[in-house]
Amino acid sequence: MELKIKEYLFNIIEKLDINDELLQGNFGIEKENTRVNKNGELALTKHPKIFGDKLKNPYITVDFSESQIEMITPIFDIVENAHKFMHNLHEIVSLELKDEYLWPQSLPGILPSEKEIPIAEFDDSKEGKYAYEYRKYLAEKYGKKLQLLSGIHFNFSFKDEFLLKLFNEINKENTISYKDFKNEVYLKITRNYLKYRWILIYLIGASSPIHNSYREECIVHMNKLTDDSFFYENALSFRNSKCGYKNKERLDVDYTSIDAFIKSIKTLISQGKLRDIKEYYSPIRLKTKNPKNPLEQLSENGIEYLEIRMLDLNPFNKIGLELKDLEFIHLFLIFCLFEDEKEIDMKKFEQYDTNHDAVAINGNMENIKFVRDDGSEISIKEKGYFVINSIKDILNRLNINNENIEKVLNYQKEKIDNKEKTYISKLIKEVKENGFINFHLEKAKEYLEEIKKESFNLKGYEDLELSTQIVLKEAIKRGIKFEILDREENFILLDNGIKKEYIKQATKTSLDSYSTVLIMENKLVTKKVLEKNNIKVPFGEHYIDINKAKKDYYKYRDMKIVVKPKSTNFGLGISIFTEKPNQNDYEKAIEIAFKEDNSILIEEYIEGKEYRFVVMGDRVVAILHRVPANVKGDGIKTIKELVEEKNKDFLRGEGYKKPLEKIKLGEVEQMFLKNQNKSIDYIPQKNEIVYLRENSNISTGGDSIDYTDIIPEIYKEIAIQSAKAVDAKICGVDMMIKDINNINPEGNYAIIELNFNPAIHIHCYPYQGKDRKLGKEVLDLLGF
């Protein structure tokens, strides 16, 4: 195998035309944050219950301490999506904490005494007991404060498709197994990673200074930075330094082959230096998908992915993690795949470890130098440029042109060009000015505020309907695994290991039977069923025969009615009789309606406003009144300007992706204005409300106003009965109510329509009123 030689790899990849596939992969992120209270003290509260079983939630759990949340993304095809998912996790967690914050720093805030730091608690299962017991062992051996150092792990593997193609080409002679091939790929990357890893510390390191309350034996050697913190002048990453999250001593591990690796780990275990491989705090880990018995798994299945473990939380990023840094690590790993390996000498790796430590504790200075393999010296700058240029060379050679990659490389290069651009330089400056606790706490609070504003989207899933995003978010919170079965259709699968649920458009579920849906889908049948259940629906019929319509006068002569074309755009052809119609007017109205369409509806006129009740199970979980698209005048701005202003609201978007839709000024709206003798240039008076649409749909710019706590119980009861009449578990009940203060429903209401797919997002982010958390309601109802 000539994997070691860059040129050889280039040739194969070009030959196979898999240049693009080289950049594909499987990416996952794990991230820890400690929780702090509003003073910046480690929160001693329990891990929030909403996140369910710590051993089962695959996304949100705890790390060492009860106060240390760990967030884990699933595997994604591109780095960006993994990063977006981590964003989601960070948001979800942030919003669930009550008066607490995610501490935006690897180094903890104000710590209590060792013994007060709570070890994560688990249930009484065998697994739970082991998890607790292992943490106790770590606490005793390393101290709880050390274990509280939080960071980010980045998991990477190539696509199997890519590796298989490579393997098939290389292994034409059938000289090697696929497993051995894969091991060699990942071991080469690992060795080069270990050699060049110091650059990541330089570029990403962000853990210094440290708070007074940290381990005394560490800070005693450090300089005071502020009243509440200590530091080393040129340190980049305390967490990656000798005093950081490290084994007690340097451990000799052999990366020449997988067998050598396993053997060396086993030796360390037998020497009592490690309890198991998990305790080996290496900057990169060789991993298998099945986490049980990792050594056996490694031997049997080979290396399945790599875990990069050196990333500090970045306090300057809302979620502690800059996408461009992750993307750089990905490119760096590709560099590690290509970079020639002339010979493998494990003795040299002690020097690489030394370089690591040196950069971590002393790297943020202009002229730090490394000893080369041949003994000569090279500055950190030169070596940094070398890595970045090598990456560029690889991409050029493979004709991979990508604007984003260029940005990523330039972003990193700037940090090499100028040490003031490193995170640590900026951090020290900030801490010096504001104090350690104060700076980080303010950042945490600032980030939370931002999150509150933008959290209605599930990042990476913005193409889905908002209602579906809300359900997914709730699922993630509870640790329910999900799969998007059909993005365009908003068709998802939720699976918590016990039950599976297929859900389309958030509220189409297995709870309702097909016939229930069919009834609701058919207005004629819905009406019949509701009537049978003594629920008031507007009396009326559709007509396609003008004479039949006229002849039926006797049916309507004793009620207020509306006569309208089946479809009408501008309200044309509609006649409303607010008194009992006389026969002549009745017939005229029918003629007018038939001029607009060849099918008309004559229906009892129901006074009042329309309210959307959402029934889930046997409860009304939300009530909303929708107001047609409108603007409120200020006496200065034109309608056009008022619309533009109203549309600036971050809640308004286009295509159901945001809670409210932007108001349009299209043909329909302009015609509607024209009927009011207005145009878009009309300047409404102060507080004058101008409606722009007849219909009140949110989808055409309507406003949503929450009435859940306002509507009397009796109408909720009627909504529930309506849903029950068609045996619906999830049902949008559209009810007209004349006077919501009248608790006698007789003559005061009618059901207009039942909807089997009520949107939930409108109730979660109403224009006025509060979030009714319908994502939670849906999942509760589904029994998750």
Place this chain on the structure above:
Amino acid sequence: MELKIKEYLFNIIEKLDINDELLQGNFGIEKENTRVNKNGELALTKHPKIFGDKLKNPYITVDFSESQIEMITPIFDIVENAHKFMHNLHEIVSLELKDEYLWPQSLPGILPSEKEIPIAEFDDSKEGKYAYEYRKYLAEKYGKKLQLLSGIHFNFSFKDEFLLKLFNEINKENTISYKDFKNEVYLKITRNYLKYRWILIYLIGASSPIHNSYREECIVHMNKLTDDSFFYENALSFRNSKCGYKNKERLDVDYTSIDAFIKSIKTLISQGKLRDIKEYYSPIRLKTKNPKNPLEQLSENGIEYLEIRMLDLNPFNKIGLELKDLEFIHLFLIFCLFEDEKEIDMKKFEQYDTNHDAVAINGNMENIKFVRDDGSEISIKEKGYFVINSIKDILNRLNINNENIEKVLNYQKEKIDNKEKTYISKLIKEVKENGFINFHLEKAKEYLEEIKKESFNLKGYEDLELSTQIVLKEAIKRGIKFEILDREENFILLDNGIKKEYIKQATKTSLDSYSTVLIMENKLVTKKVLEKNNIKVPFGEHYIDINKAKKDYYKYRDMKIVVKPKSTNFGLGISIFTEKPNQNDYEKAIEIAFKEDNSILIEEYIEGKEYRFVVMGDRVVAILHRVPANVKGDGIKTIKELVEEKNKDFLRGEGYKKPLEKIKLGEVEQMFLKNQNKSIDYIPQKNEIVYLRENSNISTGGDSIDYTDIIPEIYKEIAIQSAKAVDAKICGVDMMIKDINNINPEGNYAIIELNFNPAIHIHCYPYQGKDRKLGKEVLDLLGF
């Protein structure tokens, strides 16, 4: 009230413009038939179990005897539909009898001795016990043989809408209650009915001669007609005669008012002449909807409908009942409403009874005469013409022109013109020639054969899809009440009093959850779910990007594939690779497909034939293979002629109303022939099969061939597993099978599609093979 005066009624109806509504009404039919065995002997078997509880099935039950089936229609708006429904009941019952027939005559076939005639048996409920005990009383008082006389009852009322309008006009002064008004309407009709009723005996009477085995005390006075029967020379209706289904003596009942009526009945009961009103065998009955405590109901709610009880079974009609006779009775009742009533003198009613008896026993002669109210005489002919002309006058006066009514009146007039045209004349002729038992038995057998041929339709519901008709028929058989909620949508409600089921298109039910349907509706998701369950589906993807399609060559290079446009009419743009494709051919195929559509499918090519498995619950209830529309040559006829011939099959129709569709020779078929270098004028050789379509849908003229008993169990198991994978209770599984004799499914099958609304009619009336009774399966599965 001037209801008595014809002219007064005319004026009101004209004024209100409710001429049409006069002819509307509520119509229902009840009919009895004795069951006989293949020798014409009264069947002594039990009432068929399939018809369920005798006290609960509203359509099919027993009358006096276990051997006497009673069929009851629901209420319809027009007579024709009630008649059609009776047709359905007659068919349903006929087809369920095993080696038995419905005897097509009011007078029974070969009877055993009195004591051997089985009284209808009921369950042990209070109701059941009463029903049995009442029949025992009748048996003792009248004899079982008399009780076996079977006939037809016709129920009529006006639409409430019509009566209310009339009432509102008449009662402007508020002098009378609606109840009293209705009573007066129906009592006037009743009195005129009693006066003129003899005409119905003349026109419809069909019960003479009588079999030897009937009551000796009756036949002893009669003349011998054949070896096996006796008769009176001019009798029209033995059943309506003094020796027929009558009370022991003439009973004096007062019809002047409802109170007088109730009083006279009560008197008869107190005198011991009647046990209750039910025992009063009057030729017309005053009825209330609630059958419990009829006298109380009459007093409280008034008369709600009239029951005409004089109709004999007509042996010349397949179901024993000529529609034109029923329609005449309806017109006759309208005549009874209008005909002036100068004064009411109940004494005259004894003469009317005498007329009735005289016509029944002696009416079939040229010159029978009646005594008029004034004592003068009038011939039956003159009086008959008077009634028919009176009806014509009424309709003329009200401008009601209706071709059908004209036919009905002419049909009756012919019977008056010429006594040879009466049913009885024809019947005596037939019996004389063929013998009593033989004639009727042959008729019964002939009718059964006809029914077998035409029974796939539910009369009056032919506009519904055949699958829905099948389900309705099964529901009727079991006595489940139904409602058509939306005819166009084939949306029905079944209600057996215990449970309600909403069903659309026969197989869309509450059994399947909405998410199950949504999965099946989405082919992409269906495939994913099946794959997760280790069920073989064709590998493949849709493409809208030609380059992406080409780049994916590596995915398909190791399998046989089909490349095809998403939609194609004439098979254009489809490439099938029956060997692994080389890259060049693969790319060409993609280019060809993209010329036809901007979305293409590349899919693993699955060899074999496609089979539709219908899974219901956890069973495969039917398997069908569909063959594209085709003709088989005879060496003589052209394709066009062969198609015409094949289309003559009574099973082929248009628009899903018949089990198979007629083959069309449209653009698609002609293009398909052209691709074979044939035209519709081509003459196929003997036994040459020419296909006219690529697709095998029944809807485009395909043939259906039943394979239910042929396909090996293992494939049924796979079909069941497929349905289970999506949690479907009713599921059409389309499976490709390469070799149906190979019981190793590996590589021998693939699932093409799951269908949530499998048609059931194709399995009930296949082109080849047997009825799989899927209507029964659906209702069984629904728990009915």
